[in-house]
Amino acid sequence: MKVLVTGGAGYIGTHLCVELLENGYEIVVIDNFSTSTLEGLRRVREITGKSFHVYYVNLLDKKNLKKVFSLHQIDSVIHLAGYKSVRESTSDPMKYYRNNIEGTMTLCEVMQEFNVTSLVFSSSATVYAPVEKYEAISEKHPLGPTNPYGHTKRLIEEMLRDIFDSNTDWCIRILRYFNPVGAHKSGLIGENPKGIPANLFPYLSKVVVGKLPALFIYGDDYPTPDGTGIRDYIHVTDLAKGHLYALHNLSSSSGVNVYNLGTGKGYSVFEMLREFESVTGKIIPYLIAPRRKGDVAFSFADVSKAKEELGWEATRGIDSMCHDAWKWQRNNPNGYELTRIKPLKKEVMSYDWL
Ligand SMILES: NC(=O)c1ccc[n+]([C@@H]2O[C@H](COP(=O)([O-])OP(=O)(O)OC[C@H]3O[C@@H](n4cnc5c(N)ncnc54)[C@H](O)[C@@H]3O)[C@@H](O)[C@H]2O)c1
Structure with a gap:
């Protein structure tokens, strides 16, 4: 089976490519490397020992996207870009x-x-309206994103439903990720944000290695046991594996089905900080800052639908999330930066050497 992965060079994409290749799928990657580097994909090859095609294509560039589809008999698409x-x-x-x-x-x-007409789409828990009380968020929870990024995900979900209504051949699985963290157990691939990280884990890692002075904790007066926000962190390898279950499920029926991908357990910022300290053996300095607009007190997934219908559930705990994130950071203090390979400027650039 040949799967096209859009955005395959990114954080989740590289981990997904590893899982696909290790499970016998043929893959074709397209990416414009706007937030990633080719080095991540080179390391996917190093981990798996398998070759695959990579195209330097912007998704908005229809002409060149069509060239990729004409070169390969694609069975399904996983769309992360x-x-x-x-x-x-x-x-x-x-x-x-x-x-x-x-x-x-x-x-x-x-x-x-x-x-x-087979598509797995990366959506996000940001499509949900903020929760009022401490309860798991199921796929039936009302939608109500609070920022433009979340709006784009919600609009895409609606667009996909309209596309199915117009042509019932489409098989679409929408995956709403909670908080992907961690890295591949090899320490070769991981999250590689440009500039100051917006997410907790890369930020924590940078504080531990002294590249940032302290962690900012936005709000310690939330109605949670220790006052800090609670989130559902999921190991990126568990998340990647969830896509394979969704891919498998595509053949069961046409239609649009939505699944939460999380662990179903929430951890506070302080709990994650303490776990990171125990894994790294370092004290992590932090500062309490005011709450950020749009942040909610708690957000964790009801994962029963994915378990019942896809047969998938996350198995990795916060210890391996922190351990693997730390291994990646320790082995790659500058991320992929030092080994960055600049893509050549060509119309459709194919990296068949991968
Ligand atoms: N990481 C998270 O916390 C998180 C949470 C929920 C949902 N998601 C979604 O998962 C997907 C992957 O996220 P990620 O964390 O791997 O991000 P990432 O930025 O690491 O990867 C995204 C990839 O898409 C590529 N890309 C962007 N625009 C493109 C375009 N026009 N044409 C071709 N390639 C393009 C980028 O170069 C990059 O390689 C995204 O859709 C994101 O919204 C991520």
């Missing part, structure tokens, strides 16, 4: 609407043209 920073989306919403929505529209048009 997109921008994901809540903060940046608030300051530059148009960049997010253009890339995330137009990119998905172009992809779906090309898929339909080539009769490829």
Whole structure:
């Protein structure tokens, strides 16, 4: 089975490529390396010992996207490509609407043209309306994103439903990720944000290695046991494996099905900080800052639907999340930066050497 992975060079994409290759799938990756580097994919090859095709294509570039579809008989698409920073989306919403929505529209048009109607889409828990009381969020929870990034994900979900209504051949699985963290157990691939990290784990790692002075904890007066926000952190390898179950499920029926991917357990910022301290053996300095607009007290998934219908559940705990994140950081203090390979500027650049 041949799977096209959009955004395969990114944090989740590289981990997904490893799982796909190790489970016998053939893969084709397209990416424009806007937030990633080719080095991550080179390491995917190093981990798996398997070759695959990589195309340097922007999803909005229909002509070149069509070239990729004409070169390969694609069975299914896993669509991860997109921008994901809540903060940046608030300051530059148009960049997010253009890339995330137009990119998905172009992809779906090309898929339909080539009769490829199997799609797994990366959505996010940010599509949910903030929860009022301490309870797990099921897929039936009302939607109500509070930032432009979340709006783009919600609009794409609606667009995918409309696409299915117009052509019932489509098999679509929407995966709403909670908080992916950690890294591959090899320590070769991991999260590689540009600039100051927006997410807790890369930030914690940078504080531990002294690249940042202290962790900012936004709010310690939430109605949670220790006052800090509670989130559902999921190991990126568990998350990646969830896609394989969704892929398998595509063949069971057409239609649009939505699944939460989380562990179902919430941990506070303080709990994660203490776990990180115990794994690294270092004291992590922190500062309490005011709450951030749009942040909620708690968010954790009801994962029963994914368990019942996909047969998938996360198995890795916060110890291995912290351990693997730390191994990645320790082995790669500068991320992929030192070994960055610049993609050549060509129309459709194929890295067949991978
Ligand atoms: N990491 C998270 O915390 C998280 C949480 C929920 C949902 N998601 C979603 O998961 C997906 C993957 O996230 P990630 O953490 O791996 O992010 P990432 O930034 O590491 O990876 C995204 C990849 O998409 C590529 N890309 C972006 N726009 C493109 C375009 N127009 N054409 C081709 N390639 C393009 C980037 O170069 C990058 O390689 C995203 O859709 C994101 O919204 C991520």
